[in-house]
Amino acid sequence: MSFHIEAITVLLNGLQQGAIYILLAVGLSIILGTLKFVNFAHGALYLIGTYAGLLFALEINLTSGLLQEWGYGTLGLDLGYIPALLLVPVVVFVVGLAMERWVVEPFKDRPDTDQILVTFGLAIVVQEVFRIFFGSSSLPFSQPAWAEGAPQVPFLAGIPISSWRYYVILITAVLVAIVYLLVEYTDFGLVVRAGTRDPEMVELLGIRLSRPYIAVFGIGAALAGVAGVVGGPLNPVNPTIGNDILVPAFLTVVIGGVGSIAGATLGGVIFGLTYAILVATFSSWAQVGLYAIAAVILLVRPQGLLGEEGVAP
Amino acid sequence: MGSNGGNVDRRDVIKAAGAAGTAGLVGLAGCSGGGGGGGGGGGSEYPVLGNYPIEGDTATLGFNVPQSGPYASEGEDELRAYELAVDHLNNGGGWVDSQFDDLSGDGVLDYQIDSVSGDTATDADTARQSASRMIQRDDAIMVTGGSSSAVAIAVQELCQREKVLFMACLTHSNETTGANCVRYGFREMFNAYMTGQALAPVLRDEYGSDLEFYQLYADYSWGQTVQESMNQFLTETAGWEQVDSVATPLGTSDYSSYLSEAANSGADVLLLDHYGLDGATSVSQAVDAGIDENMELVVPLYNRPMAEAAGAAIEGVFGTVAWDSQIDNTPSQEFLQVFQDEYDRVPSGPAQLAYSQTLQYAAAVERAGTFYPPEVIRQLEGYEYSNIGMGPETMRACDHQAQRDVPVVRGLPESEQQEGRYFEIINITSRDELGYACDAGPAAECELGEYGDE
Numbered sequence: 123m124s125f126h127i128e129a130i131t132v133l134l135n136g137l138q139q140g141a142i143y144i145l146l147a148v149g150l151s152i153i154l155g156t157l158k159f160v161n162f163a164h165g166a167l168y169l170i171g172t173y174a175g176l177l178f179a180l181e182i183n184l185t186s187g188l189l190q191e192w193g194y195g196t197l198g199l200d201l202g203y204i205p206a207l208l209l210v211p212v213v214v215f216v217v218g219l220a221m222e223r224w225v226v227e228p229f230k231d232r233p234d235t236d237q238i239l240v241t242f243g244l245a246i247v248v249q250e251v252f253r254i255f256f257g258s259s260s261l262p263f264s265q266p267a268w269a270e271g272a273p274q275v276p277f278l279a280g281i282p283i284s285s286w287r288y289y290v291i292l293i294t295a296v297l298v299a300i301v302y303l304l305v306e307y308t309d310f311g312l313v314v315r316a317g318t319r320d321p322e323m324v325e326l327l328g329i330r331l332s333r334p335y336i337a338v339f340g341i342g343a344a345l346a347g348v349a350g351v352v353g354g355p356l357n358p359v360n361p362t363i364g365n366d367i368l369v370p371a372f373l374t375v376v377i378g379g380v381g382s383i384a385g386a387t388l389g390g391v392i393f394g395l396t397y398a399i400l401v402a403t404f405s406s407w408a409q410v411g412l413y414a415i416a417a418v419i420l421l422v423r424p425q426g427l428l429g430e431e432g433v434a435p
Numbered sequence: 436m437g438s439n440g441g442n443v444d445r446r447d448v449i450k451a452a453g454a455a456g457t458a459g460l461v462g463l464a465g466c467s468g469g470g471g472g473g474g475g476g477g478g479s480e481y482p483v484l485g486n487y488p489i490e491g492d493t494a495t496l497g498f499n500v501p502q503s504g505p506y507a508s509e510g511e512d513e514l515r516a517y518e519l520a521v522d523h524l525n526n527g528g529g530w531v532d533s534q535f536d537d538l539s540g541d542g543v544l545d546y547q548i549d550s551v552s553g554d555t556a557t558d559a560d561t562a563r564q565s566a567s568r569m570i571q572r573d574d575a576i577m578v579t580g581g582s583s584s585a586v587a588i589a590v591q592e593l594c595q596r597e598k599v600l601f602m603a604c605l606t607h608s609n610e611t612t613g614a615n616c617v618r619y620g621f622r623e624m625f626n627a628y629m630t631g632q633a634l635a636p637v638l639r640d641e642y643g644s645d646l647e648f649y650q651l652y653a654d655y656s657w658g659q660t661v662q663e664s665m666n667q668f669l670t671e672t673a674g675w676e677q678v679d680s681v682a683t684p685l686g687t688s689d690y691s692s693y694l695s696e697a698a699n700s701g702a703d704v705l706l707l708d709h710y711g712l713d714g715a716t717s718v719s720q721a722v723d724a725g726i727d728e729n730m731e732l733v734v735p736l737y738n739r740p741m742a743e744a745a746g747a748a749i750e751g752v753f754g755t756v757a758w759d760s761q762i763d764n765t766p767s768q769e770f771l772q773v774f775q776d777e778y779d780r781v782p783s784g785p786a787q788l789a790y791s792q793t794l795q796y797a798a799a800v801e802r803a804g805t806f807y808p809p810e811v812i813r814q815l816e817g818y819e820y821s822n823i824g825m826g827p828e829t830m831r832a833c834d835h836q837a838q839r840d841v842p843v844v845r846g847l848p849e850s851e852q853q854e855g856r857y858f859e860i861i862n863i864t865s866r867d868e869l870g871y872a873c874d875a876g877p878a879a880e881c882e883l884g885e886y887g888d889e
Contacts, residue, residue: 131695139689185743185780186511258507260712262744265723272725282698283691284723357688358716358744362503366688401692405681406654408692 131281132398138287140374140394141294142356145349146367147374147386148298149342152305155381156318156338159226160234162241164371166248167221167343169364171214171350173252176263176359178206179351186257203266203351207293210351211344218343222336245364253361260358290352297348301341302383314338318381373416379429388427392419481807484887485598486574489806494546496521496793497553497569499580499590500604504557505686506582506711508740509785513582513604514552515778516786520793524548529773530794534766534822537798544800551575557582557685557711559589566590570597576806577602577796581624582711582785583685584608584657591620598887600808602792605757605785607710607736609660612836613877618884619808621815621835623792623823625869627661628876630735630755631668633841633864638753639673642704642731646675649697649730651690651717652708654682660877661708661735678702683709683717690717694724704731715744722748739783742846742857749846749857756842757784758824760855762863767824781855791823809886828866833873834881838866 150164176182181198184190189197201209225244229237269286272278278288305311316324317331324331357363370393378389396415400408419427481487498517500510523531525548527540542548551573553565562580569575570593578594579602581587587606594601595617603611603622607630612622648669652658662680669675678700683693694717697705705726709717714734721732727748734741734754742749760771760781770790774782782790796811799818803810816832828839844858871878 128699131699132692135692135695138691185508257511258503259511259740260508260715260744262746264746270723271728282695282724282726284720284725286723287691356691356720358712360507360712363688398692402696405683405693405696409684 132402134283136395136398137291139397140390141290142349142353143371143374143393144294144387144390145345146371147390148383149345150371151375151380151386152338153342156314157335160237162238163245164346165364165368166245167214167346168350168367171210171347172354172359174210174213175206175351175354178209179203182261186259188255206351210347214347215340215344218340222339249361260360263354263359265355286355293352298387376426377416377419379426382428385426385428485808486576487807489576492546493549495573495575496550497575497578498550499553499555499566499578501557501582502554505713506557509582509711512783512786513789516789519777520790521548521550524797533769535794535798537801543797555586559585562586563589563593566593570599579604579792581605584611585655587611588615591617595619595884598808602796604788604792608657609877610656612834614880616834616881616883618886623788623837624757625841627664629841629869631664632869633755633843635668635672637843644674646703647678648675648704649678649700649702650680650706650708651683651693653685655685658708665706665735690720694721698726706733708735710736715741718745719748747849750848752846754844756844758787761860762824764824766822809888834878838870840866
């Protein structure tokens with residue numbers, strides 16, 4: 123196989139794997155940078171997004187869990203993937219607002235350890251609730267029929283990557299661009315950024331920060347929901363996926379730098395590419411290599427690649 | 436049953452004496468026991484060993500299965516079958532009535548059968564802790580379970596040390612009855628070596644010789660031995676050549692990078708040595724990426740929950756299975772019927788293993804006339820049977836590996852799949868064409884260890 127096909131394959135695989143982490147890390151990063159809140163339940167939002175996406179997009183047959191015992195063996199609206207992509211962010215946005223109100227607000231001024239404990243506990247509760255209702259088994263979340271197989275276009279022919287993975291890269295790029303523009307070029311973004319630097323001064327200017335903050339949390343949650351919908355068909359769907367994805371997502375944030383959208387994106391790209399390159403070269407070291415590289419980056423730049431000193435909590 | 440208050444007291448004395456390590460007192464207490472408990476688990480002629488003698492009139496079996504992790508679906512089905520087996524042992528029904536002459540359907544040796552279950556989480560350490568709890572706290576007289584060879588090997592080592600029988604359920608690594616075999620462990624399931632022997636000629640006839648193959652394998656005991664055995668037999672029997680073989684971590688959820696490397700290798704055939712959810716995921720992702728258009732896919736070992744999860748992706752994919760409900764003989768169809776009546780679903784191969792291993796143990800206890808482990812072991816060693824739907828079998832004495840047939844299957848297209856029927860059986864390879872002598876293959880590395888009464 124020619125070298126250029128191999129190289130393009132690795133590049134695209136890396137970008138795609140990074141894309142899911144970018145969607146999660148951007149949300150985590152703006153929540154951490156703005157609200158100074160360590161959200162270990164971010165994976166749970168991803169979990170909710172995945173299951174919601176599955177239920178909007180397809181019909182599924184449950185083989186275990188309470189729902190199945192109650193006679194709801196077949197579930198789902200079977201609306202297709204596009205409606206799922208539009209509806210799930212709304213649902214998870216609302217879940218995010220509720221979480222901000224009932225979990226973040228009471229714990230905002232408490233130490234990081236308290237925040238970690240309460241959100242991690244919440245994540246476990248969410249996981250177990252899904253397990254009780256949907257069972258432990260993995261549910262099939264097939265890729266959309268229109269995105270199966272390798273794309274049959276001249277430039278990409280012969281590259282063994284399914285079309286859905288290209289869509290994942292595309293959707294991520296569009297969403298991250300929108301969030302970036304929102305934060306950098308709107309009044310909303312201005313207030314949020316100012317609040318990040320000096321919340322007291324912003325409040326003194328007569329601006330109530332609680333509303334932009336709750337919106338930031340909602341946006342972060344919605345991004346995790348989208349990650350769940352686009353990532354669902356790439357991975358098996360079961361109640362543990364939220365916890366499994368949490369550590370790599372946090373790693374992406376710290377590599378890139380807390381509070382920086384560009385940093386989270388760069389972190390995700392580095393994370394995905396490193397993994398894909400290691401699999402192609404020293405596959406047995408892929409997992410270890412990932413953490414080694416993260417450790418080296420943090421030794422050289424403790425605030426992360428694009429993080430600003432003093433902003434990170 | 437013949438036991439009374441005094442009998443139970445005697446057992447307590449025996450146990451206490453055993454704990455104190457006073458061998459002489461054990462002998463004395465045994466002699467003074469007198470009649471009544473001759474056939475029971477508290478038979479007076481044997482000393483304390485492991486969880487023998489059993490206290491009370493209930494014998495507890497420990498079902499140690501994955502209820503989470505990549506093999507959770509298999510574990511769930513095993514547990515259903517275990518519970519069915521306990522019900523049949525206590526109340527009759529299923530194979531207890533029709534296939535196992537040794538069993539009465541009224542408990543085992545006048546003991547009611549009870550059970551405890553644990554979650555191995557498809558992890559050897561968790562499984563060991565769970566089994567240890569069953570042995571120490573619940574006084575399990577036998578432990579069974581599996582679905583990961585690393586788990587089975589870890590648990591059977593523990594069982595050997597604790598002198599509690601381990602009836603392996605789903606474990607396919609060569610090591611289980613090879614380098615890691617133990618006197619206290621028995622395995623009905625065939626191993627990777629036999630899968631290689633059964634699959635290689637079929638693949639050669641189907642795809643031709645002089646092909647190149649590439650393997651992705653789960654990076655632990657099972658995957659490593661499947662990789663070795665498939666390499667050995669595809670090279671020797673089919674005349675194929677291995678381009679490369681790459682390890683993937685257990686529980687990988689995204690195989691795309693590994694699959695792309697395999698696709699770009701130029702090999703003709705891709706072997707996915709993954710099981711359970713991992714197997715379903717890797718074969719689905721291979722098909723999603725269009726790899727099956729240029730390479731033939733093979734999944735050396737698969738089962739019904741896996742095929743169900745993989746859906747359309749298994750079309751035309753060859754592999755072997757432990758057992759399948761389509762096998763047309765009386766025991767197989769009887770098991771299908773009772774399982775379906777109870778759970779309204781078609782049982783998987785792992786379920787058949789779970790059910791048969793529980794009855795196999797109980798029948799050996801009945802033949803031995805005691806729960807005393809060394810006697811039960813002797814009943815199982817070299818035992819000939821033909822009552823679990825896989826034709827005539829021998830539980831070989833030298834390595835505790837069942838000598839049995841191996842079904843080779845091929846995945847059906849999605850349009851022909853229906854509940855419980857996901858592949859067609861290509862052939863049931865006779866045990867005469869498989870296996871190896873006691874001083875060859877994996878058995879050459881097996882040293883069974885002590886009975887405990889030497």
